[in-house]
Amino acid sequence: MARIIGTGSYLPNNVVTNKDLETLVDTSDEWIKTRTGISSRRYAGKDENTGEMGLSAAKKAMAMAKVTKEEISYILVATTTPESLVPSTSAYIQGKLGAKNAACLDLNAACSGFIYGLQVAQGLLSLPGIEKILLIGSEVLTKITDFTDRSTCVLFGDGAGAVILEKGQGIHSVITGADGTQGACLHTGTFKVENPMTKEVMGPQKIYMDGQEVYKFAVRILPEALRQVVAKGGGDLSTLTHVIPHQANLRIIQGAAKKLDMPLEKFFVNIEQVGNTSAASIAIALDEANRQGRLQKGDTLAMVGFGGGLTYGACYMTWTL
Numbered sequence: 001m002a003r004i005i006g007t008g009s010y011l012p013n014n015v016v017t018n019k020d021l022e023t024l025v026d027t028s029d030e031w032i033k034t035r036t037g038i039s040s041r042r043y044a045g046k047d048e049n050t051g052e053m054g055l056s057a058a059k060k061a062m063a064m065a066k067v068t069k070e071e072i073s074y075i076l077v078a079t080t081t082p083e084s085l086v087p088s089t090s091a092y093i094q095g096k097l098g099a100k101n102a103a104c105l106d107l108n109a110a111c112s113g114f115i116y117g118l119q120v121a122q123g124l125l126s127l128p129g130i131e132k133i134l135l136i137g138s139e140v141l142t143k144i145t146d147f148t149d150r151s152t153c154v155l156f157g158d159g160a161g162a163v164i165l166e167k168g169q170g171i172h173s174v175i176t177g178a179d180g181t182q183g184a185c186l187h188t189g190t191f192k193v194e195n196p197m198t199k200e201v202m203g204p205q206k207i208y209m210d211g212q213e214v215y216k217f218a219v220r221i222l223p224e225a226l227r228q229v230v231a232k233g234g235g236d237l238s239t240l241t242h243v244i245p246h247q248a249n250l251r252i253i254q255g256a257a258k259k260l261d262m263p264l265e266k267f268f269v270n271i272e273q274v275g276n277t278s279a280a281s282i283a284i285a286l287d288e289a290n291r292q293g294r295l296q297k298g299d300t301l302a303m304v305g306f307g308g309g310l311t312y313g314a315c316y317m318t319w320t321l
Contacts, residue, residue, distance in 0.1 A: 001122075001125070001126075001167060001168060001169055001170070001171070002118075002121060002122045002125045002133075002165045002166070002167065002168065002170060002171045003165065003166060003167075003168040003169060003170025003171060003317075003320045004163045004164070004165055004170060004171075004317070004319075004320070004321070005064075005065040005067070005164050005165070005166055005168075005320075005321065006061040006062060006063070006064035006065025006066075006067065006163065006164040006321075007060075007061050007064060007161070007162070007163050007164075007283075007286055007287040007290045007291070007321075008056075008057045008058060008059065008060025008061030008062070008063070008064065008161070008162045008163075008287055009057050009060065009159065009160065009161040009162070009280075009283065009284045009287035009288065010053045010054075010056035010057040010060070010159060010160045010161075011042045011158075011159045011274065011284070012042040012043060012044045012045060012048050012053070012158055012159065013042075013045070014042060014043045014044070014045055015040050015041075015042060016040060016041055016042070016043050016157075017029075017039065017040045018032045018033065018038070018039055018040065018154070021153065021154055024147055024153070025147065025148065025149075025150040025153060025154075026150055027150045027154060032154045035249075035251070036154065036155060036249050036250060036251070036271070037249065037250025037251065037269075037271050037272055038154065038155065038250075038271055038272060038275050038276075039272045039273060040272075040273055040275070041156065041157030041158075041273075041274060041275030041276075042157050042158055042159055042274065042275075043142050043157065043158055044140045044142060044158040048140070048158070049083040049140060050079055050081055050082055050083050050089050050138045050139065050140050050160075051082075051083050051089050051092040051093055051096070051138070052096075053138050053140070053158070053159065053160035054077060054079075054089060054093050054136040054137075054138035054160045054162065055093050055096050055097065056160065057136060057138065057160040057161050057162035057280075057283070057287075058075075058093060058097065058134055058136055058162045059097075060162070060287075061134070061162040061163055061164050061287075062134070062164060064164075065132075065164035065166075067132055067164050069097045069098050069099040069100075070099070070100070070101055071101075071131065071132045072097075072099045072101065072102040072132050072133070072134050072164075073101065073102060073103070073124075073129070073130040073131050073132055073133060074102055074103050074104075074105070074121070074124055074130060074133045074134070075090040075091075075093055075094050075097075075099065075102045075103070075104050075105070075133075075134045075136070076090060076105050076106075076107060076117045076120060076121060076133060076134070076135045076136070077089045077090040077093065077104075077105075077106045077107065077117075077135075077136045077137075077138060078106075078107045078108070078109065078113025078114050078116065078117045078135070078136070078137045078138075078279035078280075079106060079107075079108065079113065079137070079138050079139055079278075079279050080108055080110050080113070080139065080141075080144075080188075080278055080279060080308070081139050081140045081141060081143060081144060081278075082106060083140075088104055088105070088106040089106055089136075089138065090104035090105055090106050090136075091104040093134075093136065099134070102134070105120075107120065107279075109176070109178075109279070109307065109309060109311045109313070110186070110278060110279065110307030110308035110309055110311055111246050111248065111276070111278045111279060111281060111305050111306060111307025111308065111311075112176065112246070112279075112305045112306060112307045112309070112311040112312055112313040113137055113278070113279030113307070114135070114137040114161070114279055114280070114281070114282045114283045114303075114305065115174065115176060115282065115303060115304070115305050115313030115314060115315055116176050116311070116313055117135045117137070118135065118165075118171065118174050118303075118313075118315050119174040119175075119176050119313070119315075121133045121135050121165050122165075122171055122174055125165060125166070125167050131166060131167060132164060132165070132166050133164070133165045133166075134162065134163075134164055135162065135163050135164075135165060135283075136160060136161070136162040136283070137160065137161050137162070137277075137278075137279035137280040137281070137282070137283040137284075138159075138160035138161075138279070138280055139158060139159065139160070139277050139278045139279055139280045140158045141156040141157065141158060141207075141276070141277065141278055142156065142157075142158055144188050144205075144206055144207050145206060145207055146206035146207060146208075149206075151209070151211055152207055152208075152209050152211075155248070155249075155275060155276045156207070156275055156276050156277070156278075157274055157275035157276065157277050158277065159274065159277040159280045159284050160280050160283070160284070161280050161281075161282070161283020161284040161285075161286065161287050162283060162287075163283060163286070163287075168320070169318070169320070170317050170318055170319075170320045171315060171316075171317040172232075172233030172234065172235065172316045172317055172318065173229050173230075173232040173233035173234075173315070173316045174229065174313070174314070174315045174316075175225060175228055175229045175232060175313060175314050176311070176312070176313040177225075177311070177312050177313070178309045178310065178311045178312070179217070179309070179310050180309065180310075182213065182217060182309075182310045183308070183309060183310065184210075185209065185210040185213040185214050185217070185310060186207075186208070186209045186210070186214055186307070186308040186309075186310065187207075187208055187308060188205050188206060188207045188208065188308075189205025189206075214310070215249070215251075215252065217306065217310055218248065218249075218252045218256075218306050219252055219255040219256060219259070221306050221312045222245065222252065222253075222255075222256040222304055222306065222312075223256050223259040223260050225304050225306075225312050225313070225314040226243065226256070226260060226302055226304050226314055227260075228314070229302060229304070229314035229315060229316045230302060230316050232316070233316035233317075235300060235316055237260060237262065239300060240262070240266060240300050240301070240302055241266070241296075241299035241300050241301060241319075242266060242267075242268060242289065242294065242295065242299060242300075242301045242302070243262070243266050243267045243268070243301075243302050243303075243304065244267075244268045244282055244285050244286055244289060244301065244302070244303045244304075245267055245268075245269075245282070245285075245303070245304050245305065246276075246281045246282055246304065246305030246306060246307070247269065247270060247271035247274060247275070247276060247277070247281045247282075247284075247285060248271075248276045248281070248306070249271070249276075250269065250271055250272075253267050253269060253271075256304075268285055268288075268289045268294065269285075270284070270285050270288055278307065279307075281305065282303050282305055286303065290321065295319045295321070296319065297319060297320060297321060298318065298319065299318070299319040300316070300317070300318055300319075301316075301317050301318070301319050302314060302315065302316050302317075303315045303317075
């Protein structure tokens with residue numbers, strides 16, 4: 001059993017509006033708003049890497065939870081945009097925090113990464129000796145965004161969110177899944193590699209997305225995942241107080257609400273000012289809802305996401321803060 005005892009988030013100061021993007025690609029504020037619900041997003045500055053943003057979010061979550069660096073048993077970081085593979089982003093953050101007792105692990109499940117992290121954290125907390133876990137979602141998507149592709153570059157932003165979890169009653173159920181046969185619908189490359197035989201240089205590649213296929217997957221899987229996770233946790237969709245979905249596209253969230261016959265007001269939405277921050281998305285939205293006083297002790301809450309892989313995940317819980 002696991003429960004969340006603190007939340008935190010970090011967004012870069014650099015606000016990029018739809019009007020700003022009009023100077024980069026053939027698009028318009030109206031076109032972007034109509035198709036995505038996004039008005040602006042945040043871009044990391046030159047000194048704001050995945051680790052530093054995650055560190056800032058982590059410190060806020062730790063302060064809320066009143067947890068010291070020595071109490072953290074594990075640091076989990078969900079990201080598709082690490083500053084480096086070795087050391088991992090989690091190890092980088094551990095070093096900066098001075099959390100010398102914490103083991104470190106990075107996860108990559110794209111935009112579903114935070115939910116995957118919740119499931120991993122839940123399992124770890126069932127083990128003896130693991131008492132407090134710092135889970136972070138952090139992304140600098142701008143470094144893999146193709147700013148010549150107007151259909152994708154308008155979607156993405158940078159940011160980080162974090163939670164502290166401990167043993168206790170709170171999370172009732174978590175589900176995760178994937179359909180790897182659709183991996184080509186949303187993908188990106190990685191390192192710049194030179195073939196030693198041909199001297200051909202491959203990568204680094206930018207994000208490619210088949211928007212129609214991803215949309216069809218999302219509007220199907222979000223309602224299915226929500227139904228499944230709430231049923232698994234012994235709950236009822238009709239009694240859910242809040243749903244915090246991955247902030248990918250407002251039309252997807254609207255479509256999920258309609259399929260579930262749930263009022264859109266139950267879905268927390270901050271995509272207008274933040275955009276799609278991948279693995280950080282749900283964590284940022286959770287912290288924002290928490291700090292705005294939207295979440296009250298005893299509320300039932302579901303979080304749900306989907307992403308490259310194609311992956312998906314959902315969590316059903318009672319809010320205990």
